[in-house]
Amino acid sequence: MLASIGSPPACAPEAGQFVAPTAPESGAPWMKLLTDHVLYWRARKAWSQQYYNDVFQFIAKRAPDLQQPLRIVEVGTAFGVSALLARLTHGGLANYLLQRLPRAQLYAVDPFLSGYDPSDRHAHAMAAIASKLGLNKTELSVAWASGMAYDLTARHGSCRYRLFHMRSQDAAPFLGAAFPKASVDVAFIDGLHTYEGTKADAEAYWPLVAPGGVLIFNDYGGPRSFAGMTFPGVRRAVDEFAASRAKNVSVGAPGKPPGLSNAFIAKTRRETAAGPNADSYCDAGLGCHF
Numbered sequence: 473m474l475a476s477i478g479s480p481p482a483c484a485p486e487a488g489q490f491v492a493p494t495a496p497e498s499g500a501p502w503m504k505l506l507t508d509h510v511l512y513w514r515a516r517k518a519w520s521q522q523y524y525n526d527v528f529q530f531i532a533k534r535a536p537d538l539q540q541p542l543r544i545v546e547v548g549t550a551f552g553v554s555a556l557l558a559r560l561t562h563g564g565l566a567n568y569l570l571q572r573l574p575r576a577q578l579y580a581v582d583p584f585l586s587g588y589d590p591s592d593r594h595a596h597a598m599a600a601i602a603s604k605l606g607l608n609k610t611e612l613s614v615a616w617a618s619g620m621a622y623d624l625t626a627r628h629g630s631c632r633y634r635l636f637h638m639r640s641q642d643a644a645p646f647l648g649a650a651f652p653k654a655s656v657d658v659a660f661i662d663g664l665h666t667y668e669g670t671k672a673d674a675e676a677y678w679p680l681v682a683p684g685g686v687l688i689f690n691d692y693g694g695p696r697s698f699a700g701m702t703f704p705g706v707r708r709a710v711d712e713f714a715a716s717r718a719k720n721v722s723v724g725a726p727g728k729p730p731g732l733s734n735a736f737i738a739k740t741r742r743e744t745a746a747g748p749n750a751d752s753y754c755d756a757g758l759g760c761h762f
């Protein structure tokens with residue numbers, strides 16, 4: 473299956489970017505992790521049914537020209553797994569969006585460190601996979617990054633998919649330096665789901681968002697909890713952040729973009745890091761000019 477994916481096109485890596493292994497190494501831990509677990513779970517038990525299409529529809533509504541080279545950041549990329557969901561074949565959110573937005577560039581940020589939050593089931597699932605494969609925490613992290621980077625780079629090209637194998641707080645300065653000022657169209661925040669983690673991510677990634685762009689927060693909560701998990705710290709941090717910026721929080725629902733448990737905060741079209749009404753303009757969709 474992997475052999476048919478082909479080699480990714482050359483694209484100069486950004487500072488801090490994790491570079492994918494160039495070829496499958498037979499027997500490498502990352503290849504086994506990729507084939508036995510990441511692709512397996514991504515194909516069968518993804519979060520995709522819950523919100524992926526709603527996130528896509530949300531982006532498509534704000535940027536109707538799907539050929540736009542949108543810049544998307546995903547904080548916490550995992551692969552999309554829940555043991556409770558039905559069988560699907562969409563893969564994780566990164567793969568889903570890259571498939572449907574043909575010119576989007578996706579910057580994924582994740583340290584892949586198991587046990588990062590005892591109240592998050594995915595953290596336990598990662599630990600179980602490490603134990604099954606006989607990998608320690610660091611080995612699992614490197615293997616996971618290698619597998620994800622190899623697979624998604626090979627599928628979508630090294631210019632469209634870039635992995636920052638680090639914690640969100642460490643990645644923000646790299647991304648800020650790599651991008652033109654305030655030029656991220658969508659930042660999907662789905663990493664550390666504690667109050668402190670969400671608050672820090674909101675603060676760190678808001679300045680990167682373009683006028684007319686959005687921060688989307690997963691697991692904000694909504695009409696019902698997701699897979700029995702609730703993250704009250706996410707809601708508290710998002711509400712406080714919005715209040716401090718005099719922003720509205722808008723919440724999705726099943727079939728209501730950006731989807732179940734997702735909340736978003738939009739940056740006004742004339743707002744820049746320098747403050748509102750600075751000299752910038754945005755045309756229809758998300759494209760902004762300075």
Ligand SMILES: C[S@@+](CC[C@H](N)C(=O)[O-])C[C@H]1O[C@@H](n2cnc3c(N)ncnc32)[C@H](O)[C@@H]1O
Nearest residue numbers: 548549550552564565582584639640662663664
């Ligand atoms: C719920 S999963 C992400 C699911 C993915 N966004 C999707 O929709 O398919 C949460 C991810 O956050 C990652 N994570 C935990 N702490 C993090 C941090 N400090 N920075 C970035 N990612 C983090 C975990 O490794 C895990 O992969």
